[in-house]
Amino acid sequence: MNYNQTATQIIALIGGKENVSHLEHCSTRLRFTLKDDSLVKVKALESVEGVIGVRQNSQCQVIIGNDIIEVYDQVVSQLGSIADSKEDVNLKNKKWGAILLDFIISIFQPLVPAIAGGGILKSLLLLISVLGLISTKQPTYQLLNLVAGAPLYFLPILVAITTANKLKVNQLVAVSVVGALILPDLTTLLATGTKFMGFGIENVAYASQVFPAILAVLFYAQVEHFFTKFSPKPIRIFFVPMMCLLITVPVTLLILGPLGYNIGTVLSTGIVWLYSHLGWLATALLAAFLPFMVVTGMHKAMIPYAVTSMSKMGTELLYLPASLAHNISEAGACFAVALKTKDAKLKSTAISAGISALFGITEPALYGVTILNKRVLSGVMFSSLVGGGFAGLFAIKSFTLVGPGLASITMFIDPNNAMNIVWAIVTLLLSLFVSFVTVLIIYKEKQVTVDNSTVQLSDLSLTSPVAGKVVALSQVKDDVFSSGMVGSGVAIIPESGDLVAPTDGEITMLFGTHHALGMTTADGAELLFHIGIDTVQLAGNYFEAYVKQGEKVTQGQRLIHFDLEKIKQAGYDTTVIFLLTNQEDYKLQIYNLSKKVKTSEQVLSLALN
Numbered sequence: 001m002n003y004n005q006t007a008t009q010i011i012a013l014i015g016g017k018e019n020v021s022h023l024e025h026c027s028t029r030l031r032f033t034l035k036d037d038s039l040v041k042v043k044a045l046e047s048v049e050g051v052i053g054v055r056q057n058s059q060c061q062v063i064i065g066n067d068i069i070e071v072y073d074q075v076v077s078q079l080g081s082i083a084d085s086k087e088d089v090n091l092k093n094k095k096w097g098a099i100l101l102d103f104i105i106s107i108f109q110p111l112v113p114a115i116a117g118g119g120i121l122k123s124l125l126l127l128i129s130v131l132g133l134i135s136t137k138q139p140t141y142q143l144l145n146l147v148a149g150a151p152l153y154f155l156p157i158l159v160a161i162t163t164a165n166k167l168k169v170n171q172l173v174a175v176s177v178v179g180a181l182i183l184p185d186l187t188t189l190l191a192t193g194t195k196f197m198g199f200g201i202e203n204v205a206y207a208s209q210v211f212p213a214i215l216a217v218l219f220y221a222q223v224e225h226f227f228t229k230f231s232p233k234p235i236r237i238f239f240v241p242m243m244c245l246l247i248t249v250p251v252t253l254l255i256l257g258p259l260g261y262n263i264g265t266v267l268s269t270g271i272v273w274l275y276s277h278l279g280w281l282a283t284a285l286l287a288a289f290l291p292f293m294v295v296t297g298m299h300k301a302m303i304p305y306a307v308t309s310m311s312k313m314g315t316e317l318l319y320l321p322a323s324l325a326h327n328i329s330e331a332g333a334c335f336a337v338a339l340k341t342k343d344a345k346l347k348s349t350a351i352s353a354g355i356s357a358l359f360g361i362t363e364p365a366l367y368g369v370t371i372l373n374k375r376v377l378s379g380v381m382f383s384s385l386v387g388g389g390f391a392g393l394f395a396i397k398s399f400t401l402v403g404p405g406l407a408s409i410t411m412f413i414d415p416n417n418a419m420n421i422v423w424a425i426v427t428l429l430l431s432l433f434v435s436f437v438t439v440l441i442i443y444k445e446k447q448v449t450v451d452n453s454t455v456q457l458s459d460l461s462l463t464s465p466v467a468g469k470v471v472a473l474s475q476v477k478d479d480v481f482s483s484g485m486v487g488s489g490v491a492i493i494p495e496s497g498d499l500v501a502p503t504d505g506e507i508t509m510l511f512g513t514h515h516a517l518g519m520t521t522a523d524g525a526e527l528l529f530h531i532g533i534d535t536v537q538l539a540g541n542y543f544e545a546y547v548k549q550g551e552k553v554t555q556g557q558r559l560i561h562f563d564l565e566k567i568k569q570a571g572y573d574t575t576v577i578f579l580l581t582n583q584e585d586y587k588l589q590i591y592n593l594s595k596k597v598k599t600s601e602q603v604l605s606l607a608l609n
Helices: 003-013 042-046 068-079 096-130 139-153 155-167 171-182 184-192 211-230 233-278 280-296 298-313 319-340 344-358 363-368 374-393 419-442 564-569
Strands: 020-025 029-034 053-056 060-063 460-463 468-472 488-494 498-500 505-510 516-520 526-531 543-545 558-562 576-580 586-590 602-608
Touching: 003 042, 003 068, 020 068, 020 096, 029 068, 029 096, 042 053, 096 139, 096 155, 096 298, 139 155, 155 171, 155 211, 171 184, 171 211, 171 233, 211 233, 233 280, 280 319, 280 363, 280 374, 298 319, 319 344, 319 363, 319 374, 319 419, 344 363, 374 419, 488 586, 488 602, 526 558, 576 602
Parallel strands: none
Antiparallel strands: 020 029, 029 060, 053 060, 460 602, 468 488, 488 576, 498 558, 505 516, 516 526, 526 576, 543 558, 586 602
């Protein structure tokens, strides 16, 4: 893969670097916060080399997979200094829930590597101590255990950095504000009881806390903006930070800190209440629905709870055990598909995705295999339900915030309960077995049937969808189409205003403005027709559809009528683009290039790879 080229195409298709307000990445995805989400060209993005899929909710998520670091580095290099004006973000079209989720993900997602690294180190130390290879009383063990615990202890500092980064305020001052809360002398002072200007201060242990730090930096951001606006420029460099420290730290100690602490307590207590009332069923149901949560990115909303639970109780007993069942179920399903399919490309994809899922990274499996086949998805959900139910039944606890999988199974080592890791291993094996067997039984290759008899797919001849002159895509005055990002095919300069079906198939997509239409042939070829350049701006004027989504059509049937002359008079290029969008599955040949054709004449032929 050419990482630089992939990055260039991604930036162009999300509206350019000027449309980016914030960027981060997780284990498989680029996560963009954009100023205007409507500028994203999803279909074109999904066709970029290296892009597995695209999801839009609170953020524009571009799923890359195992090459995420390399692509992210290239994107960052090309973006340079991202615009730092929060006011530029188009909030009018965003729901408050989407804004809140974007804020949560931006703060908590970057924390995971540090917490996971320390957690895995701690679990490995527990493993070697349980095996008798080292004593917990040895200085080496104690030193390494302190190192492993550092990310959790300094969690408020880490949160201050990510929150300040999201809010575009001075990170060092934000760290100083939050750092004051965990000063050893201040901790001692709070424990003995103290006051500020006559007001009592609640004794809260701020080390390892999350929400007090978030509230502190949110308040600090407002203070900083206020004093930056009114402070004389010659003294701004020291006056603004001084006033921020002077005001923010006492307000946090008196109000925001205790409030944040109680928010975290309520959140953890709520999950524990849910678990105690639903028991194993809560873990089972969460595991079964995780495929949908991961696909939409909504599983990231669980991170604040998991981080809070880990910092307060040192363990987590719902989300991570459920994730173990789901992750391994994805692996088992992929291995079953790889064994059963006759499609060489799918076999290769399934094996690679299965290995990734086995080690806790499920996006390649989900986007490459699971969501493409309802039977596989059903098998994964059933297996996750069984595995999650087992994990919940035996009350498995996790002691590390990291994606559960084969390599990270030590995250379930409990120094006070040796059976915890045993039941976790059983959950892993059970999920793998149930998923593999279930999908092996229910999975079927897609077949094409005519009159209830299976037919051999052959070359498909496609006639011109409109009468006119056939030209190469490279001549189209639109970079997205001319570059082949969306798909391969031809363009036709039309002489009439009727778009007809080039073969038999089903209408799978019809734009509300009727300027574009998609159809799928019997053997799965996905065709896209786009009438004119930028004609979406006509808002449906001069277009009339004669079909609807889901309708079966035959070759030569009229699909859309467009008023050719009025579209030209409105100043628009009327070139009709005719594309095969799932080009990786077919060999494509072009006919009658640079010639005038009728709708009965062939312009493309397709053959399955």
